[in-house]
Amino acid sequence: MQKVLVLYGSSRENGNSEKLADRVVEGLGATKIYLREHAITPIHDKRHTEEGFQPVDDDYDSIVHQMLAHDVIIFATPVYWYGMSGIMKNFIDRWSQSLRDRSLSFKEKMGHKTAYVVMTGYDQAKLKGLPLVQQFQHIFEFVTTTYGGYIIGEGNKPDDILVDESALFEADKLNRRLRGETAQ
Amino acid sequence: MQKVLVLYGSSRENGNSEKLADRVVEGLGATKIYLREHAITPIHDKRHTEEGFQPVDDDYDSIVHQMLAHDVIIFATPVYWYGMSGIMKNFIDRWSQSLRDRSLSFKEKMGHKTAYVVMTGYDQAKLKGLPLVQQFQHIFEFVTTTYGGYIIGEGNKPDDILVDESALFEADKLNRRLRGETAQ
Amino acid sequence: MQKVLVLYGSSRENGNSEKLADRVVEGLGATKIYLREHAITPIHDKRHTEEGFQPVDDDYDSIVHQMLAHDVIIFATPVYWYGMSGIMKNFIDRWSQSLRDRSLSFKEKMGHKTAYVVMTGYDQAKLKGLPLVQQFQHIFEFVTTTYGGYIIGEGNKPDDILVDESALFEADKLNRRLRGETAQ
Amino acid sequence: MQKVLVLYGSSRENGNSEKLADRVVEGLGATKIYLREHAITPIHDKRHTEEGFQPVDDDYDSIVHQMLAHDVIIFATPVYWYGMSGIMKNFIDRWSQSLRDRSLSFKEKMGHKTAYVVMTGYDQAKLKGLPLVQQFQHIFEFVTTTYGGYIIGEGNKPDDILVDESALFEADKLNRRLRGETAQ
Numbered sequence: 001m002q003k004v005l006v007l008y009g010s011s012r013e014n015g016n017s018e019k020l021a022d023r024v025v026e027g028l029g030a031t032k033i034y035l036r037e038h039a040i041t042p043i044h045d046k047r048h049t050e051e052g053f054q055p056v057d058d059d060y061d062s063i064v065h066q067m068l069a070h071d072v073i074i075f076a077t078p079v080y081w082y083g084m085s086g087i088m089k090n091f092i093d094r095w096s097q098s099l100r101d102r103s104l105s106f107k108e109k110m111g112h113k114t115a116y117v118v119m120t121g122y123d124q125a126k127l128k129g130l131p132l133v134q135q136f137q138h139i140f141e142f143v144t145t146t147y148g149g150y151i152i153g154e155g156n157k158p159d160d161i162l163v164d165e166s167a168l169f170e171a172d173k174l175n176r177r178l179r180g181e182t183a184q
Numbered sequence: 185m186q187k188v189l190v191l192y193g194s195s196r197e198n199g200n201s202e203k204l205a206d207r208v209v210e211g212l213g214a215t216k217i218y219l220r221e222h223a224i225t226p227i228h229d230k231r232h233t234e235e236g237f238q239p240v241d242d243d244y245d246s247i248v249h250q251m252l253a254h255d256v257i258i259f260a261t262p263v264y265w266y267g268m269s270g271i272m273k274n275f276i277d278r279w280s281q282s283l284r285d286r287s288l289s290f291k292e293k294m295g296h297k298t299a300y301v302v303m304t305g306y307d308q309a310k311l312k313g314l315p316l317v318q319q320f321q322h323i324f325e326f327v328t329t330t331y332g333g334y335i336i337g338e339g340n341k342p343d344d345i346l347v348d349e350s351a352l353f354e355a356d357k358l359n360r361r362l363r364g365e366t367a368q
Numbered sequence: 369m370q371k372v373l374v375l376y377g378s379s380r381e382n383g384n385s386e387k388l389a390d391r392v393v394e395g396l397g398a399t400k401i402y403l404r405e406h407a408i409t410p411i412h413d414k415r416h417t418e419e420g421f422q423p424v425d426d427d428y429d430s431i432v433h434q435m436l437a438h439d440v441i442i443f444a445t446p447v448y449w450y451g452m453s454g455i456m457k458n459f460i461d462r463w464s465q466s467l468r469d470r471s472l473s474f475k476e477k478m479g480h481k482t483a484y485v486v487m488t489g490y491d492q493a494k495l496k497g498l499p500l501v502q503q504f505q506h507i508f509e510f511v512t513t514t515y516g517g518y519i520i521g522e523g524n525k526p527d528d529i530l531v532d533e534s535a536l537f538e539a540d541k542l543n544r545r546l547r548g549e550t551a552q
Numbered sequence: 553m554q555k556v557l558v559l560y561g562s563s564r565e566n567g568n569s570e571k572l573a574d575r576v577v578e579g580l581g582a583t584k585i586y587l588r589e590h591a592i593t594p595i596h597d598k599r600h601t602e603e604g605f606q607p608v609d610d611d612y613d614s615i616v617h618q619m620l621a622h623d624v625i626i627f628a629t630p631v632y633w634y635g636m637s638g639i640m641k642n643f644i645d646r647w648s649q650s651l652r653d654r655s656l657s658f659k660e661k662m663g664h665k666t667a668y669v670v671m672t673g674y675d676q677a678k679l680k681g682l683p684l685v686q687q688f689q690h691i692f693e694f695v696t697t698t699y700g701g702y703i704i705g706e707g708n709k710p711d712d713i714l715v716d717e718s719a720l721f722e723a724d725k726l727n728r729r730l731r732g733e734t735a736q
Contacts, residue, residue: 012229036228042270044220045196045262048342078229082322083267086226086274093270127505127515128322130498131315134686137495138266138312147495158232169537311689311699314682318502321679331679353721380597404596410638412588413564413630416710446597450690451635454594454645458638496690499683506634506680526600 002181004030005070007063009077009088011036016120016155019162021076023171024118024151028178031070033063035087043093053097060094068109072116072148072178075136079121079129092139111144116174120167122156149174186365188214189254191247193261193272195220200304200339203346205260207355208302208335212362215254217247219271227277237281244278252293256300256332256362259320263305263313276323295328300358304337304345333358370549372398373438375431377445377456379404384488384523387530389444391539392486392519396546399438401431403455411461421465428462436477440484440516440546443504447489447497460507479512484542488535490524517542554733556582557622559615561629561640563588568672568707571714573628575723576670576703580730583622585615587639595645605649612646620661624668624700624730627688631673631681631704644691663696668726672705672713701726 006021025032038059046053055061067073077084084092098106117136121129129152140147151174153167154160161167190205209216222243230237239245251257261268268276282290301320305313313336324331335358337351338344345351374389393400406427414421423429435441445452452460466474485504489497497520508515519542521535522528529535558573577584590611598605607613619625629636636644650658669688673681681704692699703726705719706712713719 010229011227012232015229036226042220042274043195043264045194045199048196080227080277081273081279081326082319083273086270086277089265089267089273090226090270093264095265123326126517127501130502131318131322133495134315134498135266135319138315142265142307149494165541166538170534173533310701311685314686317679318682333678349725350722354718357717378597379595380600383597404594410588410642411563411632413562413567416564448595448645449641449647449694450687451641454638454642457633457635457641458594461632461638463633491694499686499690502683503634503687506683510633510675 002072002178003070004028004072004074004178005067006030006032006074006076007067007088007091008032008034008036009075009085011085011087014158015078016153016158016161017076017078017118019159020120020151020153020167020171021074021118023168024074024116024174025178026175028175030074031066033066035091038063040087040090040094042090043096045096047096047100053100060091063091064094064098064104068104068106070113072114072181073145074116074118076118079119079125079132082128083132083135084119095143107143114146114148115140116148117150118153118171119150120153120155120161122154125154126152186256186362187254188212188256188258188362189251190214190216190258190260191251191272191275192216192218192220193259193269195269195271198342199262200337200342200345201260201262201302203343204304204335204337204351204355205258205302207352208258208300208358209362210359212359214258215250217250219275222247224271224274224278226274227280229280231280231284237284244275247275248278248282248288248290252288252290254297256298256365257329258300258302260302263303263309263316266312267316267319268303279327291327298330298332299324300332301334302337302355303334304339304351306338306340309338310336370440370546371438372396372440372442372546373435374398374400374442374444375435375456375459376400376402376404377443377453379453379455382526383446384521384526384529385444385446385486387527388488388519388521388535388539389442389486391536392442392484392542393546394543396543398442399434401434403459406431408455408458408462410458411464413464415464415468421468428459431459432462432466432472432474436472436474438481440482440549441513442484442486444486447487447493447500450496451500451503452487463511475511482514482516483508484516485518486521486539487518488521488523488529490522493522494520554624554730555622556580556624556626556730557619558582558584558626558628559619559640559643560584560586560588561627561637563637563639566710567630568705568710568713569628569630569670571711572672572703572705572719572723573626573670575720576626576668576726577730578727580727582626583618585618587643590615592639592642592646594642595648597648599648599652605652612643615643616646616650616656616658620656620658622665624666624733625697626668626670628670631671631677631684634680635684635687636671647695659695666698666700667692668700669702670705670723671702672707672719674706674708677706678704
């Protein structure tokens, strides 16, 4: 049975990206991590120092362990300034540290996962959100994670997403697919 | 006389993006802000709450005031995971708050500025860094800032950038252009 | 009442992009032009010559006149090598000639139209077709045409598109929207 | 010794992309093919028909044989409507036919080549030409050709390219690299 994790990147509760992702995982018993509720320090790049990366006393390690323990990872983020939210970016930036932590086998484990991106934005999100879709393409390619697909919802004010028929259709379709997989 | 500001997004000192940007502004008396030395809280999206955005006790306001007081803004960032660094993204995310602070006239002032992006990365940065170039295109378009240009350097290990002839050529060329402008 | 035109860029009959576009315009009385049935000479760039562009004896003028006489233009193309088909590109390249033909008021008229892109492809069309989505964004921006949206269908073998639920959903939704508009 | 081929996609003689590419191959004894001087019929997609692709009586086969006999291929094209020229696209579209011609070993041979893209355009070519850079990325990836790099020159009127210092610098640098390789 496939284990599904949602990483929520929004800074506010019940935002559009959160609601859309919730619809994707409805009834799946997914693990939900709200990045805004955790302390994740921005990366301090120590790749080229003698001492290397040092342990950081924050919630990153715990979250990355959870991520590695799931099969399907859903990155749910509002489109902030045509990119993922800063708190989600801080999380992903830290992967550079995990890549160098041999005890994690980070890349190898990521290579067995499937990732989806659920994003919502306004100002022509379906056009201007495309660089973010492509950024994730490069990210997943680097860690050899399968890019299962993406959903771009349009919304600005609370609950706008609930009238975006296309996004809801895609969310429901992905839900059915994941149900099929998680039932296996 | 044009006033030039560099915003450094790297998490480490003397990194490749920093050296490349320093070459761009050599002799220009540019103001230099190292985002890693400042506390910038990730945005808490309060656009749709009754109380609206609340003052945050960190260094953001001071930096944004400095940014608004310059004519040319150089965004210098390493390409972390095919995007700008999380600390730079945290800074830009907060612009949403500034947009709603009428005392700033944020968008109007940004509309009179010219921005450049100086980025360095590896793993085919000149191809896989393109979504970041495009993201900045949408960002600057939104605030009606002129996108003066971008330089993509290739480098991973310290000082790699010093052998990237193309990036150095572009940096020197931009330096001459800015010298001409700042001399006016 | 809105007049709808479909420009089909496929080289074969009843291909996936054709079927998807047909579903978009079902019942709308749309004009249909199959570019493959027409002779359209590649552009010969004469912008910088003394004599300027010369009349070309082919079907281009007739098609461009039809295009200008419609309100909604649907560009239906298979994704060939991650771009529009060569025959559709040949047609669009010739717009450079029309831009210089004052009798057409080409740009002004295009500025009053809404365009949609319907494309089908395989090899991860929803990711690797994105440069084509963005190319059309720049094209429409240049002639100030409203970019109403795009549909990316996945299909390779004949009729694959008929099982792409997402593409069919989008096609039906766009059909309803256009019906609403054409009924006005 | 490396054999270099330039495929010129411009519709006019001595255009900017041609001059820039000529600078890239100066002194290299490169083979030069001007696509505008050849008859290349747009692809007729016969992949899914019983008879399959049929021989076409035009210059395509001859050109593709020459391409396969070289080690380095330079695609030189003006940016027409934010893409490669229609005549170059017609040529590439036909690769679908070559892929199915077992006598060619098309993909295998392409996998041993290195390709460069030399493009010139105006209207912010260094930003709006990026979808074309990405399209070539997908094209080369598909045929497993090494993407050696790209040069985006800015130019509209004849000889504009001769004052684009950056493009000339890149052209000269690539020339030196290719000289080194062809001398081996």
